Amino acid sequence: MLPISKTAAERWDHTLLDSIGRTLATATDGIKALADHLTTDEAFARGLVDAVELIGDGANRVVVSGVGKSGHIARKIAATLASTGTSAYFVHPTEASHGDLGMITAEDVLILLSWSGETAELANMLTYAKRFKVPIVSISSSRDSTLGRNSDIALVLPKVAEACPHGLAPTTSAVLQLTVGDALAIALLERRGFSAEDFKTFHPGGKLGAQLRLVHELAHAAEQMPLLAVGRPMSEAVLEMSSKGFGVVGIVDEKQALVGVITDGDLRRHMAGDLLSQPVEGVMSRNPRVVSGDLLASAAMELMEEHNITVLFLVDEAGLPIGILHIHDLLRAGLC
Template identity: 45%
Template sequence: MHVTESPFLHSAKQVIAIEQAAIGSLSDRLGNEFVQACEILLRCSGKVVVSGMGKSGHVGNKIAATLASTGTPAFFMHPGEANHGDLGMLSPNDVLLAISNSGETYELLNLLPVVKRLNVPVIAMTNSNSSSLGQHADVVLDISVEKEACSLGLAPTSSTTTTLVLGDALAIALLDARGFTSDDFALSHPGGSLGRKLLLKVGDLMLIGDDVPLVPTHATVTEALLEISRKGLGMTGVIDKNSQLVGIFTDGDLRRILDAKVDIHATEVDQVMTRGGKTTRAQELAVEALNLMENHKISALMVVDEHHHPVGAFNMHMLLKAGVL
C-alpha cells in the first residue's frame, strides 16, 4: 500500500535540498577573493568588526563569535547603534566585515564615509559586486543564491545559510593559517565542558599518596583484593622491590583466576597480575587519558613518573565527576 509522505516532511526535505545546492554553488565560486579576504584578516593588527542588519546581523553575531573563539579577535557591531555613537568601537587598525545580501542596507552604507576616512579595509558579504556595498568594498565575497528555501521566496534562508558557512570557512582558514591549537582554544573556553576537557590534566584529578592502591609482588591475591576494596578503584598496582610498577591486578583478573580455581590465599599476585599494563603521566591531558581508557576498554589507570614509579591513580568515575566524560 502506498503511504503518502507527510507535507511537513516534504517541505523539510525541499528546504534541505535547496540549501545543500546553495552551499555547493558557494564552494564552486570560492576563488581569489576569498584568499584576499583571508590575507587582509590575517594582517589585521586590531579586531575584525562584523556588522549587519536583521537576519544578516544575527548571522554576523555568530560569525564574530566563531572568529573570536578560533584565534581571530572579533566582535559584532550593530549598524543601527553604530550610526548613533557605537561607531567609536572602530579603530584604524581594524577590519570591517559588512554583511548585506542586497548590498543596499542603508544603515551599513551610512557608515562607509567614516570607515573610509579611518582607512579601515572593508570586506563585504553580498550578492552583487555592483551593489553599493560591493562597489565600496576592498574585497567582495559572493553570497548569492539561486533561490531562497522559503516557498514564498521572501524569508532569508538559503542566503543566511551560505553566509554562515562562508563565515565558518573564513574562521577555520584563519585558524589553520595561525597554527591555532587545542590549547589556544581552551584559553578562550575556560568554562564548561570544553575548557575542562582541554585544560584539565591527569595530575589535577588523580588520587595520590596513601589513596593510591599498591601492593608488593609477594602479596597474596587475598591481600591484593583487600587493597582494591579499601581504595575503591577496582584495581591495584603491583610494585617490585625498587618501587617500580610492574603490573596491574584488576577485578577482571580476579574473575579469570576464580574460573581457573586458583587458591587466592596461597597464590602471590605477581603470578596472576596483568604484567605492564597501560599507564599515563600526571602532565598528560585528562581527555588523552580518557581516549586511552576507551580505546583499550579499561576503567582505571595508574599514573607513573619518568622512572616508572607510581605517583597516582584514577578511574572513569573521577573523569565523569570532573566533567571530562
C-alpha cells in the first residue's frame, strides 16, 4: 500500500468528508421537509390515508413501476410491501409495453413512480389503467404533471434539493420516494395487525428468520431436561447436572412446578465438606428466570445477555417445566 502524503490526507479530511457531510445533511433536510409536508399539506396527508385504505380494503395485488432510479426505488417498495403482508410485485414499464400489461388486472392497484411525472415510458401503463379501470396511486413532485393528473390518488412530494451539486443525479428525491413507500407498507402492516409470527412466514431464512423463531422450536424437552425433586440430596443433583450437560438442574415441588435451579455457580458458592449430603433446596436459587414457549428467540437472547445467564427453562401457565433452552441452541440457530 502506498504511503499517503500529508497533502492527500488533508484533502481526504477537508474535501471528501465535507462532501459526504453535505449529502447526509441534504438527505436529512429532505426527510424533515417530507415530515413537515405531512402536517402542512392536507391533500398529501389525505392521499396517503386514501392509498392505505384503497390497498387494504381488497386490492388483489399491488403493481409498482417506475423507470431509472425511480424504478430501483419501485422494486424496493414492492419488496417491502410483499415482505410485510401486502401482495406486490414490480413490473418494468418497457416490459409492460411488450406483453406484461397482461399481468395487471382491474382488481389490482398500480403505484407509479416518477419524480417529474412526465416519464414517457409510463404512458402505455396509464392508457391501459384508464381503459380497464385499474386505480392508480402516483408518487411524484407535480400534481399538474401527466402522471399526477391521471392518478386516482396523487401523492405529491415537496420540492427538495438534490445532493448532486448539479441538481441532476436523483439522490434526495429518491430518499423521499423510498420513505413514502416505507410509510405505506408499515401503515398497511399495522392496519391488518401483521404480527411477528406472520413476518416469520415470509422470512424463514438468515439471521432475521432465526430471530423470529419461537423458543419452543429450539428448546430441549421431556427426558432431556435436568430435573430433580425437592428433598433429594445434592449428590443426585450433581449427577443429574453432569449427565444432561446443561450446567444446571431444575428443582420441582410436589406439584412438579419449577421452584428453583442449581447452577455451577451455586455449587461453587456452597462448596463444603457436606455439600453432597445437603438437600437441594438448601443450595438452589429460588424464583429462577423462566420464559414461555411462544417467546421470540431474539427476546430470549436479550434476556440471557441482560442477566448474564446461559440457560432458561420454559414453563407452562401452571409453572410446570416444558423445556430447556441453552445459549448454544440460539447460536446454532444463527442469532449471532
